[in-house]
Amino acid sequence: MKNKEMKVKAMSMAVAMSMVVGLCPSTIFAATGSQTAKDGTYTKTAHVARTAEDDENEDEWNEYDVEVSLKVEDGKFSAITVTPGEGYNAESDSYFAKAVSKSKGIQKMLVGKAATEDTINGWDSVSGATRTSKAVKEAALAAIKSANEAVTVDTTKLEAAITAAEALKEADYTADSWSAMQTKLTVAKAALKAKESQSAVDTAADELNTAVKALKKAEVAKETYVLMNIPYSEFYAADQVAGADSVSSATKAKTRSTLAAGSYHVNSDGTDITGITYPVKISDASVLKNYTQITDDSKLSITVNIKGKETTTEYNGKDALFESANYSYYILSETPSYYKEATVNADGSLSFSEVKGATAQKLSDASIDFTTDTKYGDYELDVNGLPKTVNTVYGVVISTKEGDNYGLRHLENIWKKTKLAWSTGFVTTSHGNTLDSKDYEKMMGQTINKITYYTDNGIYEIGADQYVPVKFNGTVAAENADVESGKVNLTVEGLPGDYQAEYTVEGLEDVQVKDGVLTYKTKGAEIGKYTLKVSDKSGKYADLTTDFELTKEAVPVVFNNESAALVAAEGYAAEDVTSYVKKIKSVTVDGIEYAATGKRAVKIIKEDGTIDTTAAPFKDAENGHGFKISVKATGYAKDYEFTYTLSQESEYTYAYVGLSWAEYWAAENVQAAGDTSSSDAKDSKGESDKGAFDTVTRATVNHGLHRGSFQCNAVIKAENGKEYAVEYWTDGTTAVLTDGSKITFNRGEITEESGATTKMTEYDVLGLKYVPVKVKTSDLDALKASYRVIENGSELAGGYSEKNLVSYTGLVANVTENTNGLKTATKNEDGSFSFSARVNNGSESGIKDQALKTAPTAEEAGLKVKEASGSYGEFLRVDLTGNYGDLGSNLQTVTWTYYGDDSTYTNVKATYGTKFAADNWMHKAMGIQLGLTDSLRCKLPEGTDGTGYWTITLTALGYNDVTYKFQATEENIVKESEDKTITTTELEAAIAKAEALKEAEYTAESWASMQMELQEAKDELKNPKTQATVDEAVSHLNAAVEALVKKEEPAAVDTSSLEKVISDAAALKEADYTVDSWKALQSALTDAKSALNAKESQEKVDKATDALNTAIKALVKNGNQAGSQNGSATPTVTKKAGTTTDGSASKGTSGSKAAKTGDPANVLGLLGLAFSSLGAGVGGFAWKRKRK
Incomplete structure (x- = not known):
């Protein structure tokens, strides 16, 4: 809109609004009697007063005000609100309700009726609420009398004027006259809405009609x-x-x-x-x-x-x-x-x-692809290099050097901007559409020299030099033939008289055509699909093509119904099966043919030769049904036919399933089995581990959280709202997640592979990840929808390798009926699942190609009942510090059974289940640490204190169950201590000792391990929980310091002899020796220099010296034999330190004497070399490994 028009319209609006205000009448009449009140809300107040009768009857209620608000819409009461005021109390509730909202109250009786004084007067006082209803009525009457009388206004004329004005078009009139009319139109609409008076409405109609008449036609x-x-x-x-x-x-x-x-x-x-x-x-x-x-x-x-x-x-x-x-x-x-x-x-x-x-832009970098073989017409031209900024192609013109231009149309000729095709009358339909060819027939035999694009981005020209070969009604057909026959029968028809035919078949040699027969060289010819191309040698006409197959009779496969797969026939190998499957064109099942490739392909036989039992033909088939199958493959003369009988599907499927703690323990007959209750109480270490079988949660960022991934479903929650489900750790900071992605974790800092970072909020151990389960095959999909299921053949992985603990990857799941620890999953009526007690005497590991392992005995495991400390919040603890590494890496659960004072282990008093991190733990060097925590899952029987006879039963992935017996005495039971004093002197000393060490002196791995323990020790010192946790930190840190590995220390490497022989070799002249002998010397010299720079070991330096000496000896003078056979031609050979020139040990001969043997170097050179050798001898070292 132009600025002038904007100003005019803005002023018009202002004038219009002022005129609307001016239309409002100044005389107001109240609505009385039967007069209808004007729409609006009217409010008045009256007083509910007591009478002498109320005082005599001693009715207990207070006087109060009532406010009545009447809302009028379309001449009727649309809402009546009554609000009690000051003095109102509960004693008046029943009276108030009767007068207002009950069946005879003002709201029920008047809402929806005419908004008049007569209507209110017609409402009678309510029996039982006389005082209240009287006051309400008084207030309502006062409110209605405050309303103005509604005015009846005839708007017919105004509405007609507005309709007529709105039908006009702005473009037909001048800006000023249109603006004036719009001002009056705005006023008219406002008057129609207000309906203030008849005169105001009539005035607005007249003025609008006048403005319409005053409109001036625009030029x-x-x-x-x-x-x-x-x-x-x-x-x-x-x-x-x-x-x-x-x-x-x-x-x-x-x-x-x-x-x-x-x-x-x-x-x-x-x-x-x-x-x-x-x-x-x-x-x-x-x-x-x-x-x-x-x-x-x-x-x-x-x-x-x-x-x-x-x-x-x-x-x-x-x-x-x-x-x-x-x-x-x-x-x-x-x-x-x-x-x-x-x-x-x-x-x-x-x-x-x-x-x-716009000037046409020439696209010099653009190119075209041209073909006469297309399903979209007779010719196709694809453009490469059209600018990506082009969104819309309006049209395309193809020009020829003969001076003709051909316009292309959307869809039939222009497809997706860059694909151009047209018919010249031979291909007449495409996708069911009849192609228009008459406008393009003349193009045959011409040469395209330009393609012009009309686009939303301008005009583009693409240069070309493409001859359009002439098409004709000719055909060529070739029959399939045996690959060993060397000939193919042809039929060629319709070639023009001047067509100079040439025949080619890519992939075949010595192709000749005579008397309707194509011959070829059989040697090297393979079965398969071939394309015969008939070309015009002169180039005038378009090519003709046809496909044929070279075949053989024998099929290299047979069908194995047991494995439901095509397997190698006798005399053939697996690669022959693979080749055959790749050549499958279609598979016919019970008379219905399914293409093996293309858009509508249905794969019946998979790449490995197995039948895809999920494919359409087999989906609803019953067990035992036989299918007649015929396979058509390229290069095979006969279709392979067989019958596939659908095998009885196994009733049960076996797999690993991830279960929560409560789901695992629910059927195991332990205290609080299946209970997910949590507890707000903290244990002595400050952890929330006093619940039943709820999720174990940690806020720690310490390295110990790596160990949760060995056998548990462990999740790191982060500030970004994500949950990172950990499968295993490749090192101390890199976690591989269950989806295959990785994160880097450094004391709570998380970095994704994309580089995005966040921070850990908590770490959860949800339950076990590899519980062997048996489930009905019909329920498998439902189980997979609710649980993480690891099916047989899938990979098992977990953990983090550090010292005695070893992570694992690449194990293959193989759960069977005989797998130890097998549970049965049962689908409940509501769709949920429950899990049976585990089988404790299975004979198989559940891991492919791995026998069930036998756990170490108590003595081998180094079982020790710990003296009471409570360092992990437990009241009783057993450690396994012997041969524990593999058992700890595979540890899943521990069951504690308490027999009290029964030394015969006959009468069970209680059985307890446990959770990893809350009760069970393993350390890289300190052993497996098993504890019992006073919690909802572990309450001692009344009258017992934990002393007496116990067993612990350990279950582990791939292991048989093992049970250890032990006795707990008072020295093993943690009791509430009155002495709360915590001494940190030893912890401070251990930290100071660790901090005094120098990183440069130790290997990176051992230093990093110590630093983790040091940080945990510092965390404990900053917030010591109990004396036990402090002492535990001391022992862990001291152990990590003891485990530090010193870096290898350098041992001197003597390079003086090597430097000398290098100097000798460098002094020789290439022109004096044969090419081959000089080349050998230079190779040895290069190796010698590399050895000198590396100084890797004395052995390697000496070998390089020997090799270079040998190469010097082998030098051959131009025109002579080897230098060693001609004294005058023999170059200097430098001895190693402590050897003779023949390599044998020297007998007191000094290195300085060796230097005199034909050495052309002068004394000063020797002196300089001596100094450099001394420096190199001091500076060259090999590393010798030492432990602390």
Whole structure:
């Protein structure tokens, strides 16, 4: 909108509003009697007063005010609100309700009735609430009397004036007169809404009609720019393109979809694409009155169904041209950068110029791919390099050097912007559509030299030099043949008289055609599909092609019903099966053929040769049903036929399932079995481990959380809201998650593979991840929907390797009926699952190719009942510090059984289940640590204190169960101590000792391990929980310090001899020796220099010295034999320290004497070499490993 028009309209609005205010009448009449009150809300107050009768009866209620609010809408009471005021108490509740909301109350009786004084007077006092209803009525009458009388106003005339004004078009009138009319229209609408008085309404109608009469017709612009629908033939006419009719379509959806962007269609049924929507300059805008105008208010909704998917697209404003009449237009507010100019012909029709305003851009980097073999027509030309900024292609013109131009149309000729195709009358249909060929027949035999694109991004020209070979009604056919026959029968028909035929088959040698027979060299020929190409040697005509197969009779496969797979037939190998399966074209099952490749392929036989029992033919089949199957494969003369009998599906499936603590223990006959209750109470270590079988939660960022991944479902929760489910750790900071991704974890800092970072909020140990389970096969999918299920053949992985604990990956699940620890999953009526007690005497490990392991005895495991400390919050603890590493890495659960004073272990007093991290733990060097915590899952029987006889039963992945017996005395039971003093002197000393060590002196791995323990010790020192936890930190830190491994210390390497022989070799001259002997010397010299730089060991330095000496000895003088056979030609050979020239041990011969043997170096050189050798000898070291 122009600035002037904006100012005028803004002033008009202000004037209009002031006029509306001026219409309000100044005389107001109250509504009385039967007069209807004006719409609004009216409020008044009355007083509920006591009478002498109330005082005599001693009725206990207080006087109070009531406020009555009447809401009037459309002349009726729409709502009545009564609010008690000051003095009101509960004694008045019943009276108030009767007067207001009960059946005879004012709300029930008056709401919805005429808003008049008579209506209120007609409401009688309510029996039983006389005082209240009287006051309410008084307030209501006062409120209605405060209302103005509703005025009846006839708005017929005003409404007609408004309707007539709104039907007018702004474009037809001058800005000033239109603005004045709009001002009066605004006033009229306001008066219609207010209905203040008849005179106000009539005045507004008169003034609006006057403003309409005063409208002045606008002068029609002589020049304007529009978007216009131009038929194809008229769009391309300026390019000297003949024809280019509209496109007829049998697929009615695509013409009305975004696939046809840049075009428009007239018919709403999708049967055509009519032309192109393009910017046009109109010199005389008056001609537009004959055509359909599309404005910003225009709307169009098109719903199409493509490939079964229904899509609705809304086209608003100028986009609505997509489905509109020829020459429909939309007026542009700005001059476009490119456009056609319209000319009005004598008969009133329009014609259009070439594109103006934009210069064609030449795409020098673009290229084309051309073929005569396409399903979209007779020819296809694909453009490479069209700018990616192009969103819409309006049209394409193909030009030839013969001077002809050919216009292309959407969908039939232009597909997805860069794929161009056309018919010249030989391929007549595509996708059910009849192709228009008459406009393109002339192109045959011409040479394409330019492709012009009209796009939303401008005009582009692509140069070309592509001959269009002439097509003809010719055919070629080839029969399949035995690969060993060396010949194929051909039928060639319809070749033009001047066609100079050449025959080629890619993949075959010595191809010849004579008398309808193609021959080839059989040696090297393989079975398979081949393409014969018949070409015109002159290049004038298009090629003819046909496919055929070279076959053999023998099929390399047989069907094995037991494995439901194609396997190698006798005399064939597995690779022959693989090759055969790759060549399968189709599989017929009970008479129905299924393609093996392509869009609609149904894979019946998988890549490994097995039958895909989930494929369509087998889905609803009953067990025992036999299927007749025929396999058609490329290169095999006969189809392979067999019968597949659907095997009885196993009733049960075996797998590992991840269970929560409560689900695991629910059927195990332990205290609080299946109870998920938690507890807010803290143990002596400050952990919330006093619940039953709830999730174990930790806020620690210490390294110990690595160990939860050995056998548990462990989750790290983070500030970003994510939960990272850990499978195992590759090192101290890298965790592999269950989805295969990785995170880096460094004391609570989490970094994803993408680089995104966050912080840990808590660490949860949910339960066990590898519980062997038996489930009905029919319930397997439901189980998988609710639990993490690891099926047989899948990988098992867990843990983090550090010293005695070893992580594992690559184990393969193999759960069977005989797997130790097997539970049975049962689906309940509500769809949930329950799990039976475990089988404790299984004979198999549940791991492929791994026998069930036997756990160590108590003595071998180093069982020790710990002296009472409570360092982990326990009241009783047993440690296994002997041969515990593998058992600890696979440890899953521990069951404690208490026999009290029964030394015969006969009478069980209580049985307790445990949880990892809360009760069970293992340390890299300190053993397996098993504790019992006073908690909801472990309460000692009344009258017992924990002393007496116990057993612990350990279960572990791949192990048989093992039970250890022991006795607990008072020294083993943690009791509440009155002495709360905590001494940290030893902890401080241990920390100081660790901090005094130097990282440079120790291996990285042992240093990192110590640093973890040091940090935990510092955390404990900062917030000591109990004396036991402090002492535990001391022992762990001291153990880590003891385990430090010293870095290898350097041992001196003597390089003096090596340096000497290098110097000797460098002094020699290449011109004196043969090429081969010199080349050998240079190779040895390079190795010697590398050994000198590395100084890896004395042995390697000495070997390099020997090798270089040998190469020097082997030098051959030009024209002579080897130097060692000619004294005058023998170069210097330097001895190793402590050896003779022949390599034997020396007998007191000094190195300085060796240097005199033919050495051309002078004394000063020798002196310098001596100094450099001394320096190198001191500086060269090999590393010698030492432990602390």
